[in-house]
Amino acid sequence: MAGSKVLVLGGGFGGVQAAIEARASLDSSHEVTIVDKNRVPHLCGMNPLLIVGERDTDKTGRSLGRLANRGINFVEANIDLIDTANQQVATSEGTLDYDYLVVALGAAYDWDAVPGARNAYSFYDFEYARHLRRRISRLKRGKIVIAAAKPPYKCPPAPLETAMMINWWARKKGIRKDIDISVYIPEPGPLGVAGKEASMRVRKALDQRGIELVTAAGVTEVSAKGREASFADGSSTSADIIATIPVHKIPDIVAESGIANGKPWVPVNNKTLETSASNVFAIGDVNVVPSGDFAIPKAGVFAAGQGTKVGEIIASRIKGSDEPEPYDGVGFCYMAYSGGRSATVGGEFLTDGGPQTVLTEPTVSGMKAKDRFERDWRNFKI
Ligand SMILES: Cc1cc2nc3c(=O)[nH]c(=O)nc-3n(C[C@H](O)[C@H](O)[C@H](O)COP(=O)(O)OP(=O)(O)OC[C@H]3O[C@@H](n4cnc5c(N)ncnc54)[C@H](O)[C@@H]3O)c2cc1C
Numbered sequence: 001m002a003g004s005k006v007l008v009l010g011g012g013f014g015g016v017q018a019a020i021e022a023r024a025s026l027d028s029s030h031e032v033t034i035v036d037k038n039r040v041p042h043l044c045g046m047n048p049l050l051i052v053g054e055r056d057t058d059k060t061g062r063s064l065g066r067l068a069n070r071g072i073n074f075v076e077a078n079i080d081l082i083d084t085a086n087q088q089v090a091t092s093e094g095t096l097d098y099d100y101l102v103v104a105l106g107a108a109y110d111w112d113a114v115p116g117a118r119n120a121y122s123f124y125d126f127e128y129a130r131h132l133r134r135r136i137s138r139l140k141r142g143k144i145v146i147a148a149a150k151p152p153y154k155c156p157p158a159p160l161e162t163a164m165m166i167n168w169w170a171r172k173k174g175i176r177k178d179i180d181i182s183v184y185i186p187e188p189g190p191l192g193v194a195g196k197e198a199s200m201r202v203r204k205a206l207d208q209r210g211i212e213l214v215t216a217a218g219v220t221e222v223s224a225k226g227r228e229a230s231f232a233d234g235s236s237t238s239a240d241i242i243a244t245i246p247v248h249k250i251p252d253i254v255a256e257s258g259i260a261n262g263k264p265w266v267p268v269n270n271k272t273l274e275t276s277a278s279n280v281f282a283i284g285d286v287n288v289v290p291s292g293d294f295a296i297p298k299a300g301v302f303a304a305g306q307g308t309k310v311g312e313i314i315a316s317r318i319k320g321s322d323e324p325e326p327y328d329g330v331g332f333c334y335m336a337y338s339g340g341r342s343a344t345v346g347g348e349f350l351t352d353g354g355p356q357t358v359l360t361e362p363t364v365s366g367m368k369a370k371d372r373f374e375r376d377w378r379n380f381k382i
Helices: 013-025 044-050 064-070 126-138 158-173 196-208 252-257 300-319 364-378
Strands: 005-009 031-036 073-076 079-083 088-091 094-097 100-103 108-110 142-148 179-184 211-214 219-222 228-231 236-238 241-245 247-249 280-282 330-336 342-348 356-359
Touching (some): 005 094, 013 031, 013 100, 013 300, 044 126, 044 330, 044 364, 079 252, 100 300, 142 228, 158 196, 158 211, 158 241, 196 356, 280 300, 342 364
Parallel strands (some): 005 031, 142 179, 142 241, 179 211
Antiparallel strands (some): 088 094, 108 247, 219 228, 228 236, 342 356
């Protein structure tokens, strides 16, 4: 009997772990292939440290070509069309067919949803982050505004972490008294998914560091020169640096494939992460997995965990073995408060009654664990 073809679209957190898990469980008669338009994706989680010079720009990527060592084919190509009826995917390098498909294409950014956002800075993309890093390195005094547009966005702690990293950087440079830092978020409070007590503690941490937090105030417009911003609460501000978090959306090719059933994100079976199309799975930022009044956050740790689970499920279906345990929705993210200390926030998201999460205190060992996480990512361990 011919081997099966497992095709993974997207070589980010989720896609890589799905491919690694499937490959490790299957013999060489079966093919595992990843397609990504970028040979070297970057770890966005490093951006809050990268922009203040705490990470090197040439140490934030990993080459998907290295997956060949593990028996995984890598195709560097733009994916143009997903055709689940014919089990085919059209790419700039030709058409690929599959028996099992994993859609791990992440979230796309709609830079035009907030007029003028393209004129502002950002740290939600590697190139934008490099640009912001250069600007921050020249700043001696002035105001920095971090402004999220609307949920959901990747890594909800990221704007808060970034504000605290800028605070730490300015203190280290001895210019903190000359720098104002404000964070505008669309939610009624920071880290709502972690509960009221955690939210209060984050507010306090920002307050203690002299960082202004404005809630229920998603950014709605940025001026042509990128120096003024307006917000959903009717307020506006001017600043030397405005860094926005763009509106996130499902990639067009995923919407056009029909697997999202017209919804903003791909609905999946929360136990198997399978879409309404049989043997087509959607993992990571591209999907929505409800959790009480919230959803599992768009974060790499969850994408990776979902990838591992889907890799197991696909291998078990190919081998005809028992279906693995259902997906557990467990994961946590790091949130650095400075260059030397990091907290974690996360927990279980698929328990009855919604998320059961904990925000830990920032510690030196937390920062060491965050550093290890980054190293593990570069070595494909996560
Ligand atoms: C500033 C910031 C800080 C963050 N911090 C953390 C953190 O501390 N911890 C954490 O867990 N998460 C963090 N995240 C979130 C994390 O980066 C994402 O949640 C994670 O990358 C999602 O993984 P994914 O596999 O779903 O998608 P992605 O990692 O986005 O991968 C999708 C891949 O699909 C490819 N692709 C998309 N469209 C096409 C196409 N048409 N053709 C070919 N290839 C395509 C892309 O090139 C990409 O490589 C952070 C994000 C940001 C922006």
